[in-house]
Amino acid sequence: MATITNVRTLRRRIRSVQNTAKITKAMQMIAASKMRRAQQLSVSGRPYSEKMQAVLANVAAQSTDTEETNPLLTKREVKRIEVIHVTPDRGLCGGLPSNLNRSLGQFILDSSASVSVVGVGKKGRDFVARTGNDLRAFFSDMGDRPSLESVLPISHIAIEDYASGFADEVHVAYGYFVSTAIQRPVMHKLLPVEPAELEPGQKAGYIYEPRSADLLSELLPRFVEMQIYHAILESVASEQSARMVAMQNATDSANEMIDALTLMLNKVRQESITKELLDIVGGVAALEG
Amino acid sequence: MQLDIVTAEGSVYSGEVNAISAPGVEGELGVLSRHAPLLTVLQPGELRLRIADQEDLCLAVSGGFLEVMSNDVTVLADTIERSDEIDEQRAEEALKRAEERISGTDEGVDLQRAVASMKRSKIRIDLVRKRRHRGDPSS
Numbered sequence: 462m463a464t465i466t467n468v469r470t471l472r473r474r475i476r477s478v479q480n481t482a483k484i485t486k487a488m489q490m491i492a493a494s495k496m497r498r499a500q501q502l503s504v505s506g507r508p509y510s511e512k513m514q515a516v517l518a519n520v521a522a523q524s525t526d527t528e529e530t531n532p533l534l535t536k537r538e539v540k541r542i543e544v545i546h547v548t549p550d551r552g553l554c555g556g557l558p559s560n561l562n563r564s565l566g567q568f569i570l571d572s573s574a575s576v577s578v579v580g581v582g583k584k585g586r587d588f589v590a591r592t593g594n595d596l597r598a599f600f601s602d603m604g605d606r607p608s609l610e611s612v613l614p615i616s617h618i619a620i621e622d623y624a625s626g627f628a629d630e631v632h633v634a635y636g637y638f639v640s641t642a643i644q645r646p647v648m649h650k651l652l653p654v655e656p657a658e659l660e661p662g663q664k665a666g667y668i669y670e671p672r673s674a675d676l677l678s679e680l681l682p683r684f685v686e687m688q689i690y691h692a693i694l695e696s697v698a699s700e701q702s703a704r705m706v707a708m709q710n711a712t713d714s715a716n717e718m719i720d721a722l723t724l725m726l727n728k729v730r731q732e733s734i735t736k737e738l739l740d741i742v743g744g745v746a747a748l749e750g
Numbered sequence: 751m752q753l754d755i756v757t758a759e760g761s762v763y764s765g766e767v768n769a770i771s772a773p774g775v776e777g778e779l780g781v782l783s784r785h786a787p788l789l790t791v792l793q794p795g796e797l798r799l800r801i802a803d804q805e806d807l808c809l810a811v812s813g814g815f816l817e818v819m820s821n822d823v824t825v826l827a828d829t830i831e832r833s834d835e836i837d838e839q840r841a842e843e844a845l846k847r848a849e850e851r852i853s854g855t856d857e858g859v860d861l862q863r864a865v866a867s868m869k870r871s872k873i874r875i876d877l878v879r880k881r882r883h884r885g886d887p888s889s
Contacts, residue, residue: 505760512756512824516817520789609758670776670790679791680815687758 468733471726475719482715488553489708495605496641496701502606503638503691503698510691517684518657520677523667531677532624533685536653539574543597543628544648545619546578547635547692548585549700550601555707557644557699558584561636564646568634569594577628579618581693597622605701607693609686616686623652631685635692636699642706644699651688654681751783753799755809755825762809762830769800770823772816781818788818794869796877797825808833810877812870831874838878845871 521534548561562585569576577597580586589596598618603611622628634648669676753770755763770781773795781788792814799807814827848868852861 506758508754508761509756509758509826512754513826516789516815516819516824516826519787519817519819666787668786668788668790670774670779670788676789676791680789690758 468726468729471722471729475722475726478715478718478722482712482719485708485711485715489705489712492701492705492708496698496705499605499694499698499701500638500641503694506691506694510687513684513687515657517654517680519659520667520680521654522656522659531674531681533620533652533681534654534677537626537629539629541577541628542572542574542630542632543577543579543619543622544568545615545631545633545651545689545692546580546582546585546589547633547696548580548582548588549696550583550603552584553707554700554704555710557636557703558588560644561585561634561646562588564648565589565634566592568648574629577622579615581615582696603693603697605697607690607697609690612686612690612693616682616689619651619685619689620682633689633692635696636703638695638698638702641702644703651685654684751781751785751821751823753823753825755797755827755830757814757827757830762827763799763807765801767799767801767823771796771798772825773797773811774816781816781823784821785818785823787820788816790816792816792825792827794866794873796873797827797830808877808880810836810870810874812873833877836874836878838875841871841874841878845875 544565546561546565548558552558565578565585565588575595577595578585578589579597580589580599581601581603583601586596586599586601598615600615619631623631630650631652632648633651634646636644637647639645667673751767753763753765753767754761768783772779772781772790773793774790775793776790778795779790792811794812795810797809797811799809801807810831810833811825811827812829814825814830817824817826845868848864848871851864852868
């Protein structure tokens with residue numbers, strides 16, 4: 462910056478940084494208002510998602526010796542894992558997309574089975590395509606307020622691929638919303654459902670109404686839908702929070718930069734005034750002398 | 751026993767209850783303390799909670815699941831409303847709309863959805879009327 466000594470170039474630069482600050486400030490405000498809604502949605506959806514997980518874990522732990530087991534509960538040797546990778550569509554949200562992608566990349570490296578990815582969000586798709594991994598399907602533009610219907614095709618693929626034997630495990634990976642400042646990449650197993658650890662007395666077996674096969678064929682798809690839906694809600698909350706913070710930082714540093722540039726501008730201007738004054742004083746002195 | 755009612759929008763009820771009566775798909779079912787493990791689908795209907803030293807709490811449930819596991823009851827409801835939150839007029843309008851859709855010959859009508867919507871509205875209206883019948887001064 463030492464090279465900029467001209468008053469005019471300094472002024473131009475200050476103006477350009479001011480414009481940037483205006484844009485980032487606007488984005489910060491937008492993200493902040495979307496963030497509040499998204500955070501509320503994801504946090505209030507947590508009890509349902511957790512309770513459902515608990516119920517399914519209990520179901521999976523029951524001994525099912527009498528009736529045929531639902532295909533979505535059977536464990537198989539893991540040859541291929543399908544990961545539903547939920548990421549933002551757009552950037553300018555700090556390190557969130559790269560953190561998510563890094564955690565997926567690490568998972569693929571560590572996994573002994575081959576991994577197929579169902580991408581939800583453009584940032585994740587780009588990563589999977591760039592690293593040459595298998596992209597099984599891709600969804601985008603879920604929006605800030607995803608509907609449950611928009612999740613159905615995703616859960617359909619997950620269930621289909623698991624039931625048909627294409628994948629032997631289905632995981633879902635997303636940015637878990639911890640707080641406005643913290644979003645943690647998490648991944649958990651969706652299928653097969655991990656059985657709960659029950660005490661011997663609790664394994665007595667459920668009474669199912671209607672019979673277990675019918676009930677499970679209704680409950681399991683619902684479970685997969687809700688878990689994916691909730692993962693997307695968490696992801697939206699994380700994205701908007703991350704964007705809000707990133708834009709706040711951008712605005713702050715733009716303002717800092719404006720201050721520094723203004724200081725420099727004033728110095729340069731004063732110097733030139735002093736120089737002019739000296740010239741005049743020198744000229745007068747020469748005339749008088 | 752401990753009861754938790756949750757919907758996708760959040761937790762609706764969490765606390766101790768003495769008895770529950772719920773609309774199972776195979777008929778009305780009552781759950782008392784130390785009930786055997788049970789998992790059932792719920793149909794649209796009335797969920798009634800008996801809470802110690804309180805008046806019964808009635809809720810209109812539109813469907814979902816009910817699980818009983820070692821004295822913990824979990825209701826995963828699609829949607830749920832307390833009877834005093836139901837707007838009778840709105841429910842009646844919704845019922846009329848649904849009936850029109852079913853009787854109409856419009857091609858684009860999703861019959862299944864219309865029938866489900868009619869059932870839900872009917873239950874809401876029933877619940878409000880029953881409440882009034884019992885002489886609840888607040889309604």
